[in-house]
Amino acid sequence: MTMTIRENLDTRPMAPYQCMVVALCFLINMMDGFDVLVMAFVAAPVSTEWSLNGAELGYLLSAGLVGMAIGSLFVAPWADVVGRRPLIILSVSIAGTGMICSSFASSPEMLGVLRLFTGVGIGGILASSYVAAGEYSSKRWRGLSISLQSTAYALGATIGGTVAAHIIPDLGWRSVFLYGGIVTLATVPVMVMLFPESIDFLITRRPKNSLQRINRLAKKMGIPVLTKLPGVTQVSKENSLGSIRRLFSPALLRSTLLIWAAFFLVMFGFYFVMSWTPRLLVSAGLTTQQGITGGILLNIGGIFGTALVGLLAARFRLSKVLTAYMIITAVLLAVFIYSTGNVTIALGIVLLIGIFLNGCIAGVYALTPGIYGAAERVTGLGWGIGTGRVGAILSPLVAGVLIDTQWAPADLYQLYGAVFVLAALAIALLHKTHRNAIQPVLAESPAQGA
Known part of the structure; x- marks a missing residue:
């Protein structure tokens, strides 16, 4: 019966209700994009107000990423135990609260702590929302549904940059955090009213009234209902530690390590580009406004x-x-920084970098759920994201130290370009190792995914 529902979701056209769930995931990922990258847009005025050097600013840029790593590693896995829905609602509340409190920070240290707190909420949201979008999608459009969450992330960051550019001159950098926090918290009642629990979770973990909840959702999507649930399995009794252990089973170990390497390298490169490009464009001779424009592009x-x-x-x-x-x-x-003599060409290349750089992030996110079964899917993606966050945390710090030791922008971009070559190698090895399972599909068990 489990396969009947899964097969119906996989093979039938997307129902309006399924599209609504994907849209809700899109909405909260827009908020995440704003909340995560807001620090990059306020870096210049924050640095000026508190007289921060490169390394100190790097710590502030990394603080939110530390929180995201903690959230991805230790909060997100609970979505495989208590459910996607309550975990997402709690995490959105944490992120919004952290943003509002950040607007009242009175020192770099306080802002760093509040950015870490905000990041914990964001880390809890990301894995759960990406997986939920995939679980409510048909097989054909699952890759698009998951990658659209990264589109939402980029759209939210774009809005954040636009808002920052318009309100910082008149209201100061604190207003950007306040705006983001209010908007984020405004999504909480929407999620409480509309966001459903995952059918895959209800079938696998079978909490109270699972059959009734599954059938209500099935009716909304126009698929056949169940008369009874399948027999209880060992997986349904496991806690979050059990889900983590399954990532290291013989069938999944190699793929887990390769996807972790890809996450680490891609996020190491991604957060250097996203965090430092506005500042480095100014260092290369562009104006502050042109630097912000580069970040928006x-x-x-x-x-x-x-x-x-x-x-x-x-x-x-x-x-x-x-x-x-x-x-x-x-x-x-590798070639970008050499184009800064011509502003039009430089900003054009920035746009292209944005297309392919963000596509790398979306692709790794979309690739990962297909490796794992429903019982460890959020855990698998959460730990992949958490491993990537280690790279994200190190990236601005490494760049800050190298800038303080007089590394030229061209050398920095070439170094981080080489990182993406290594990431491509990891994906190629994953393709060879896990040839039949690395499409963006949802395996029903690790055995099917291996």
């Missing part, structure tokens, strides 16, 4: 690049698409 490019990955995944093997994205990103980063 990175995210505008991301809107198109992440959607394009999902569309390509409906026709081509995602691992091959992702490898090509990574190689193109490496080339663009």
Whole structure:
């Protein structure tokens, strides 16, 4: 009976209710994009107000990423135990509260702590929302549904940059945090009223009234209802530690390690580009406003690049698409800084970098759920994201230290371009190792995914 519901969701056209769930995930990921990258847009006025050097600013840029790592590693796995819905609602509340409190920070240390707190909420949201979007999608459009969450992330960051550019001159950098926090908390009642629990979770973990809840959802999507649940399995009795242990089973170990390597490398490169590009464009001779414009263009490019990955995944093997994205990103980063003598060309290349860079992130997110079964799916993606956050945390810090030791912008971009070559190698090895399971599909068990 489990397979009947899953097969119906996989093979039937997307019902309006399924599209609504994907749209709700899109909404909260827009808020995440704003909340995560807001620090990059306020970096210049924050640095000026508190007289921060490169390393100190790097710590502030990394603080939210530390929180996201904690949330991805230790909060997100509980979605495989208590459910996607309550975990998402709690995490959105934490993120919004942290943003509002950040607007009242009186020192760099306080802002750093509040950015860490905000990041915990964001880390809890990301894995759960990406997985929920995939679980409510048909097989054909699952890759697009998941990659659209990265599009939302980029769109939210674009809005954040636009808002920052308009209100910082008159209201100061604190107003950007206040605005983001209010908007984020405004989504909580929407999620409480409309966001459903995952059918895959209800079937696998079978909490109280699972059968009735599954059938209500089935009716809304126009698929056959169940007369009874399948027999209880050992998986349904496991806690979050059990889900984590399954990531290291013989069938999944190699794929887990390779996807972790890809997450680490891609996020190491991604957060350097997203965090430091506005500042480094100014260092290369552009104006502050042009630097902010560069940051906005990175995210505008991301809107198109992440959607394009999902569309390509409906026709081509995602691992091959992702490898090509990574190689193109490496080339663009290697040549980018040499174009700053011509503002138009430089900003055009920034847009292209945004397309392919964000596509790399979307592709890794979309690739991961297909490796794992429903019982450890959020845990698998959460730990992948958490491992990536280690790279994200280190990235601004490493760049800050290198800048303080007089590294030129061109050298930095070439270094981080090489990182994407290594990431492409990891994906190529994953393709070879896990050839039959790395499409963006949802396996019903680790055995089927291996």
